[in-house]
Amino acid sequence: MNDDAPVNALLLAAGLSTRLGPLSEQRPKPLLPVCNASLLRWAAAHCRSAGIRDVAVNLHHLGRQIRGELGDGSALGLSVTYSAEEQILGTGGGIKRMAQLMPPGRRCLVLNAKIVTDLDLRRLISAHRRSGALATMVVRPDPNAERWGAIGVDAAGRVTRILEHRAPHTEPTPAYQFTGIHLLDPELIDAIPDEPTLRCVIRTAYADLLRRGAPIRALVHHGYFYDHSTPARYLQGNLKLLQGAAHPSHAPGPLQGVDPSARIAPKAELVPPLLVGAGARVEAGARVGPCVVLGPSSRVASGVALRHSVVWADATVEAGGERLIVTSQSALSVPDAGDPAQSPR
Numbered sequence: 001m002n003d004d005a006p007v008n009a010l011l012l013a014a015g016l017s018t019r020l021g022p023l024s025e026q027r028p029k030p031l032l033p034v035c036n037a038s039l040l041r042w043a044a045a046h047c048r049s050a051g052i053r054d055v056a057v058n059l060h061h062l063g064r065q066i067r068g069e070l071g072d073g074s075a076l077g078l079s080v081t082y083s084a085e086e087q088i089l090g091t092g093g094g095i096k097r098m099a100q101l102m103p104p105g106r107r108c109l110v111l112n113a114k115i116v117t118d119l120d121l122r123r124l125i126s127a128h129r130r131s132g133a134l135a136t137m138v139v140r141p142d143p144n145a146e147r148w149g150a151i152g153v154d155a156a157g158r159v160t161r162i163l164e165h166r167a168p169h170t171e172p173t174p175a176y177q178f179t180g181i182h183l184l185d186p187e188l189i190d191a192i193p194d195e196p197t198l199r200c201v202i203r204t205a206y207a208d209l210l211r212r213g214a215p216i217r218a219l220v221h222h223g224y225f226y227d228h229s230t231p232a233r234y235l236q237g238n239l240k241l242l243q244g245a246a247h248p249s250h251a252p253g254p255l256q257g258v259d260p261s262a263r264i265a266p267k268a269e270l271v272p273p274l275l276v277g278a279g280a281r282v283e284a285g286a287r288v289g290p291c292v293v294l295g296p297s298s299r300v301a302s303g304v305a306l307r308h309s310v311v312w313a314d315a316t317v318e319a320g321g322e323r324l325i326v327t328s329q330s331a332l333s334v335p336d337a338g339d340p341a342q343s344p345r
Contacts, residue, residue: 003129006054007183008102009047010095013040013113014060014085019230026327028062030113031069032234033312035241036277036295037252039228040069043113044076049250050121052109056098058083090199092192099189108189112180116237118224118248124183131157133217134188134209139176140221149202150175151218159216165207167216176218178202179225224248235325235334238310239291242273262294265302277313298326 017024023032030040037045040057047055055078059066063084073080083098099108107128109121119138128136137159139151152161152173160170191205210216224246228234240246241255258264258276268282271289277296282288285303292306295313300306305320312327325332 002105005106006103007050007052007125008099008106008108009052009055010098010102010108010110011040011043011047011055011057011113012091012094012110012180013066014058014063014088014094015114016061016088020234021231022330022332023231023234023325023327024061026329028066029228031062031065032228033293033295033310034116034228034234034238035251035253035255035275035293036313038069039116040066040113041076041252042116042250043111044070044073044078044080045250045252046111046117046119046121046248047109048077050109050125052121053077054079054081054103054106056081056083056102057113058085058089058094058098060085060088090201092201092204093199095184095201096189096192096194096199099186105186107186108184110180110182110184112227114229115180115225115227116241116246116248117179117181117221117226118246119179119181119221124181124219127219128183128217131215131217133215134185135206136183136217136219138179138181138221139218140179140225142177145175145177148177151178152176153218153220157217157219159210159218162202162206162210162216165210167210168213176220179221231325231332231334235308235310235323238293239308242275242291242293244273259296268300271307 013030017029031038059082070080081101149163153176154160154173160167160173188205192201193204226237228237256273256275259278261278262276262280264282265284267284269287274289274292276294279297280294281299283302286300287305288300291308293310295311297314298311299316301318304317307322309324311317315326315328317326323334
């Protein structure tokens with residue numbers, strides 16, 4: 001295939017978001033705001049930063065909201081196509097359906113619209129083009145890789161094991177965690193079966209091609225990577241960025257600071273790091289921070305003290321606290337049980 005051809009992007013956004021509890025009743029996971037930009041916008045901006053223009057997004061739970069977030073993509077410099085799934089097709093089925101809707105004969109970058117990472121996508125695309133592989137999987141070191149389903153990678157960057165499936169004539173190799181980011185040649189997408197019950201891309205196309213000795217490569221990412229699948233992870237992902245854990249060049253907005261249109265009462269106190277969105281109000285006697293994200297047009301009432309929390313757009317905080325996710329409909333308290341990244345996803 002033409003190595004200089006553009007790359008399509010496929011954004012996985014059709015999950016049920018069940019582990020988010022009451023948050024999922026208000027928004028699908030890809031629309032959770034991280035530092036005041038939805039996870040879907042983070043993914044779209046990531047694609048745009050790598051020169052990708054053609055993007056497909058699959059939909060299921062609260063799909064109309066997802067369509068409304070990006071529209072046709074023109075405002076972001078993208079062309080966005082949607083794939084509505086009446087029944088969830090799984091990773092393989094979703095990928096295959098979206099690829100069929102996109103300009104044909106191109107490689108496809110797959111991103112899960114629940115993550116924020118500082119991965120250099122241009123580096124991934126360049127490495128894949130040089131490798132001659134059918135797919136390049138982005139993996140990362142993780143002490144729990146075996147617990148979550150390991151990817152074995154040898155010193156030359158070749159994938160030798162995917163879960164329990166092994167390439168022929170290979171020795172044991174170090175185990176990594178698959179990030180859910182991968183770049184696929186059309187041949188691998190074609191290998192995804194059409195049967196609705198066999199739609200996991202890992203256990204079907206990848207496993208079959210690996211066992212047959214097809215070239216599959218890995219790119220090891222040592223930088224920032226965080227998923228937002230539970231309330232604890234979602235809150236922690238916001239706090240990490242506020243605290244400067246990463247500075248992704250493709251961030252769709254500021255990660256710290258106070259918007260000039262925010263209204264801060266003279267006797268209110270702001271304690272950095274924090275992010276205050278457009279039109280937000282902090283009333284007299286309130287103390288906000290450290291580590292608070294206030295969404296656009298949100299309000300912190302007089303006398304309220306708020307720390308380590310995320311407040312969505314248009315929400316009002318009338319009672320203080322710590323480790324809260326405050327929406328226009330509810331305030332969810334998130335217990336501090338250590339780093340949520342250390343538990344299975």
